[in-house]
Amino acid sequence: MSQQAVDGVPRRGKVLTLDNMNPNVKRVEYAVRGPIVQRAVQIEKELREGIKKPFTEVIKANIGDAHAMGQKPITFLRQVLALCSYPELLEDDKFPSDAKKRARRILEACGGHSIGAYSASQGIECIRQDVAAFIERRDGGIPSNPDNIFLSTGASDAIVTMLKLLVCGEGRDRTGVMISIPQYPLYSAALADLGAVQINYYLDEDKCWGLDVTELKRALNEARQHCDPRVLCIINPGNPTGQVQSRKCIEDVIRFAKEEHLFLMADEVYQENVYAENCKFHSFKKVLFEMGPEFSSTVEMASFHSTSKCYMGECGFRGGYMELINLDPEVKAQLIKLVSVRLCPPIPGQALLDLVVNPPQPNEPSYTTFTKERTAVLATLAEKAQLTEQIFNTVPGITCNPVQGAMYTFPRITLPQKAIDEAKVCSIYTPHQPDLFDCTKYEFVCVCVNRKRVRSQTCSTV
Amino acid sequence: MSQQAVDGVPRRGKVLTLDNMNPNVKRVEYAVRGPIVQRAVQIEKELREGIKKPFTEVIKANIGDAHAMGQKPITFLRQVLALCSYPELLEDDKFPSDAKKRARRILEACGGHSIGAYSASQGIECIRQDVAAFIERRDGGIPSNPDNIFLSTGASDAIVTMLKLLVCGEGRDRTGVMISIPQYPLYSAALADLGAVQINYYLDEDKCWGLDVTELKRALNEARQHCDPRVLCIINPGNPTGQVQSRKCIEDVIRFAKEEHLFLMADEVYQENVYAENCKFHSFKKVLFEMGPEFSSTVEMASFHSTSKCYMGECGFRGGYMELINLDPEVKAQLIKLVSVRLCPPIPGQALLDLVVNPPQPNEPSYTTFTKERTAVLATLAEKAQLTEQIFNTVPGITCNPVQGAMYTFPRITLPQKAIDEAKVCSIYTPHQPDLFDCTKYEFVCVCVNRKRVRSQTCSTV
Numbered sequence: 001m002s003q004q005a006v007d008g009v010p011r012r013g014k015v016l017t018l019d020n021m022n023p024n025v026k027r028v029e030y031a032v033r034g035p036i037v038q039r040a041v042q043i044e045k046e047l048r049e050g051i052k053k054p055f056t057e058v059i060k061a062n063i064g065d066a067h068a069m070g071q072k073p074i075t076f077l078r079q080v081l082a083l084c085s086y087p088e089l090l091e092d093d094k095f096p097s098d099a100k101k102r103a104r105r106i107l108e109a110c111g112g113h114s115i116g117a118y119s120a121s122q123g124i125e126c127i128r129q130d131v132a133a134f135i136e137r138r139d140g141g142i143p144s145n146p147d148n149i150f151l152s153t154g155a156s157d158a159i160v161t162m163l164k165l166l167v168c169g170e171g172r173d174r175t176g177v178m179i180s181i182p183q184y185p186l187y188s189a190a191l192a193d194l195g196a197v198q199i200n201y202y203l204d205e206d207k208c209w210g211l212d213v214t215e216l217k218r219a220l221n222e223a224r225q226h227c228d229p230r231v232l233c234i235i236n237p238g239n240p241t242g243q244v245q246s247r248k249c250i251e252d253v254i255r256f257a258k259e260e261h262l263f264l265m266a267d268e269v270y271q272e273n274v275y276a277e278n279c280k281f282h283s284f285k286k287v288l289f290e291m292g293p294e295f296s297s298t299v300e301m302a303s304f305h306s307t308s309k310c311y312m313g314e315c316g317f318r319g320g321y322m323e324l325i326n327l328d329p330e331v332k333a334q335l336i337k338l339v340s341v342r343l344c345p346p347i348p349g350q351a352l353l354d355l356v357v358n359p360p361q362p363n364e365p366s367y368t369t370f371t372k373e374r375t376a377v378l379a380t381l382a383e384k385a386q387l388t389e390q391i392f393n394t395v396p397g398i399t400c401n402p403v404q405g406a407m408y409t410f411p412r413i414t415l416p417q418k419a420i421d422e423a424k425v426c427s428i429y430t431p432h433q434p435d436l437f438d439c440t441k442y443e444f445v446c447v448c449v450n451r452k453r454v455r456s457q458t459c460s461t462v
Numbered sequence: 463m464s465q466q467a468v469d470g471v472p473r474r475g476k477v478l479t480l481d482n483m484n485p486n487v488k489r490v491e492y493a494v495r496g497p498i499v500q501r502a503v504q505i506e507k508e509l510r511e512g513i514k515k516p517f518t519e520v521i522k523a524n525i526g527d528a529h530a531m532g533q534k535p536i537t538f539l540r541q542v543l544a545l546c547s548y549p550e551l552l553e554d555d556k557f558p559s560d561a562k563k564r565a566r567r568i569l570e571a572c573g574g575h576s577i578g579a580y581s582a583s584q585g586i587e588c589i590r591q592d593v594a595a596f597i598e599r600r601d602g603g604i605p606s607n608p609d610n611i612f613l614s615t616g617a618s619d620a621i622v623t624m625l626k627l628l629v630c631g632e633g634r635d636r637t638g639v640m641i642s643i644p645q646y647p648l649y650s651a652a653l654a655d656l657g658a659v660q661i662n663y664y665l666d667e668d669k670c671w672g673l674d675v676t677e678l679k680r681a682l683n684e685a686r687q688h689c690d691p692r693v694l695c696i697i698n699p700g701n702p703t704g705q706v707q708s709r710k711c712i713e714d715v716i717r718f719a720k721e722e723h724l725f726l727m728a729d730e731v732y733q734e735n736v737y738a739e740n741c742k743f744h745s746f747k748k749v750l751f752e753m754g755p756e757f758s759s760t761v762e763m764a765s766f767h768s769t770s771k772c773y774m775g776e777c778g779f780r781g782g783y784m785e786l787i788n789l790d791p792e793v794k795a796q797l798i799k800l801v802s803v804r805l806c807p808p809i810p811g812q813a814l815l816d817l818v819v820n821p822p823q824p825n826e827p828s829y830t831t832f833t834k835e836r837t838a839v840l841a842t843l844a845e846k847a848q849l850t851e852q853i854f855n856t857v858p859g860i861t862c863n864p865v866q867g868a869m870y871t872f873p874r875i876t877l878p879q880k881a882i883d884e885a886k887v888c889s890i891y892t893p894h895q896p897d898l899f900d901c902t903k904y905e906f907v908c909v910c911v912n913r914k915r916v917r918s919q920t921c922s923t924v
Contacts, residue, residue, distance in 0.1 A: 014762060014793075015724060017792070022630050086540040115778050116775060341648060
């Protein structure tokens with residue numbers, strides 16, 4: 001409690017100050033919406049006010065927000081959501097019968113047939129069944145149990161919840177969590193918030209941001225000196241690096257997790273965003289089960305998916321799920337209790353997820369339009385991925401790997417020595433952050449999502 | 463890491479077990495969806511299977527879930543949500559012009575004019591402006607700044623976020639948080655999860671569950687022996703006790719918070735659920751400002767509201783907000799960073815909140831229907847409140863206070879000595895929980911939401 005004596009009377013400061021607030025929260029960094037984004041917003045404002053700059057527009061590429069960038073929603077998804085929101089429309093001839101059928105099924109599963117009721121905390125049961133059926137189709141028939149599916153408020157919610165379960169111990173016994181660098185900063189933010197130990201493993205820019213088990217081993221062995229590494233987080237397709245892991249790589253990772261007794265967290269929210277011709281998405285679950293019972297009955301895993309990416313891009317609905325493999329039943333009971341405290345994920349997001357995992361079928365009236373819209377979105381994303389790579393590689397000082405998947409590229413920008421020197425003496429930015437400095441001072445049209453430098457004197461931005 | 467040697471080969475157990483998971487999560491209790499609810503679900507199943515019982519229906523009263531209990535959604539709210547979900551309907555003559563106007567305004571404030579885009583993490587700006595205007599109207603013109611409004615995923619989300627900011631210290635310096643008993647178990651669950659110290663203050667059943675500052679002082683002084691009390695949580699109207707605080711009581715609480723240097727958290731999600739004729743809702747903010755600058759410029763406070771209760775009952779949308787008063791600007795910057803990690807609250811919930819704070823006006827076409835529906839819902843809730851109280855008081859062994867507000871009653875049930883004795887020796891329940899035992903064994907139609915006993919040999923359930 002900060003107190004100052006004024007005229008002999010003790011004067012109290014605020015109850016809550018930077019000095020006495022939760023120290024873990026202070027340690028959280030979240031560059032996706034950090035100082036560079038704030039500077040970008042300021043530049044936009046300056047442009048609107050008529051201030052002259054060598055460009056006329058700011059394209060915010062700090063986050064995968066498809067609709068904000070002009071991508072149109074898929075008609076079928078929105079029709080069903082409108083029907084669920086205002087069931088009087090079920091009598092309206094404008095809506096196709098399959099959209100009405102989906103809406104009726106969702107409403108029947110809701111308390112009082114209203115999406116305004118709470119659902120079970122784990123999510124609406126028939127939607128979890130549809131998710132399980134979707135996973136089985138995707139993975140060539142490998143069984144999925146709806147009891148192991150937890151719906152969530154976007155994938156972020158599920159990822160943070162799983163990390164929370166896994167964190168314990170103090171000092172050298174504190175849980176360590178391995179994350180890829182470059183990373184999606186949700187991971188480092190959640191680990192700081194939970195007071196867990198972040199263990200960095202580096203993706204190899206020279207091998208198209210590939211993951212190598214030798215590097216995992218190095219990172220793990222170093223971390224064992226000072227913490228208890230228990231979790232390995234993988235993002236595939238990669239965010240923000242855009243690589244797609246080969247089947248061989250996934251097998252290696254699973255073998256490594258088993259040997260080293262690590263809980264696997266597979267962030268697979270970009271599973272339909274694969275553009276490169278020689279690449280294919282392999283789910284960790286499928287590979288795990290195809291490696292035989294020695295692996296499929298032992299390796300503990302959570303896999304995450306979302307309605308925010310792929311062809312839907314419905315970020316605003318905050319829909320998502322996780323599937324749990326080989327989770328200890330007692331821990332699962334604790335998880336069910338934990339998610340119940342927040343009551344339930346938003347029902348519109350749950351409904352949307354149901355449509356994503358149970359889209360129109362060839363014999364249904366919405367199939368043709370749905371397929372056309374879906375294909376068009378994915379084709380546009382593939383085209384943009386290629387264009388981004390090509391254009392970056394024409395700029396002197398910038399090199400960029402092929403974008404195999406996801407929604408990002410992570411080019412290398414070689415800064416002039418003068419800029420680096422200036423950053424070091426500039427007081428408004430933290431020294432030794434020339435990449436951040438560069439973006440804010442030189443007003444790049446691209447905005448950094450990740451400021452972790454891969455090599456000295458270079459930096460990578462999106 | 464649990465290891466057993468089998469045939470000389472060390473055999474590893476699960477990576478994640480009850481023994482090595484996050485101990486704070488294990489400490490979390492959440493009775494609203496705990497063992498009694500599970501038993502109720504089982505009884506429902508048994509009834510469906512034709513098992514004979516002395517009743518034919520289970521009424522789940524464990525949670526305020528209006529739509530699940532048959533309350534119909536308000537037409538205007540759902541019309542606007544349908545328009546936002548599927549903007550093609552903006553051309554449809556079936557929808558009134560004011561619904562379209564609201565939908566257009568919300569869509570224009572969304573990235574790419576789609577509710578599928580992320581919003582600012584603090585919430586859509588024009589909605590925060592509408593919330594501030596709503597608060598100003600409610601509080602007779604006392605200014606509200608949209609920059610101090612944070613939209614949230616239901617009120618629970620905002621409450622947990624604020625508690626997270628406030629928790630720090632170890633041992634005797636650990637943050638203590640004062641909560642009312644009987645309580646809404648979100649509070650105890652969140653405090654266990656955050657490892658904060660729960661400080662119980664007891665509401666007075668004999669004074670219609672009133673709050674007395676003498677009891678606050680007792681609880682605070684006792685707690686100061688073993689922790690650092692920094693936060694006072696108030697629920698008004700009361701959950702689960704249904705009392706409505708007088709203006710005098712609120713003034714006393716504010717004075718106490720100032721004197722004792724406590725951060726005030728005012729859970730006001732039932733602010734429109736006031737039924738008793740001699741009761742009125744007074745917002746903590748209004749009373750604070752009417753007490754003069756000595757209080758209004760110093761007492762730090764967060765006030766919470768939600769779309770889940772009142773006349774809307776739209777729990778499934780997970781909409782809500784908090785307003786912050788006198789928060790340290792540096793702490794606010796940390797809060798903005800923290801909420802950004804979860805990207806944004808669901809947009810349908812934000813849109814719904816906008817309609818709640820900006821409902822149809824007398825000159826608008828939806829006004830009459832809206833007002834009729836709203837009045838009817840509130841009248842029905844008032845009638846049910848009275849009925850519940852009356853019926854409980856006719857049952858031998860049950861007494862019940864008047865339900866002044868909110869959506870709950872918290873009757874006292876005097877258990878026969880024989881039942882208490884049986885509970886003590888019954889191995890499947892924790893001993894000394896005869897209230898829980900009673901519910902599960904004797905299959906009461908009412909389900910406990912809160913098992914904290916107020917006096918020995920009696921228990922209070924909803």
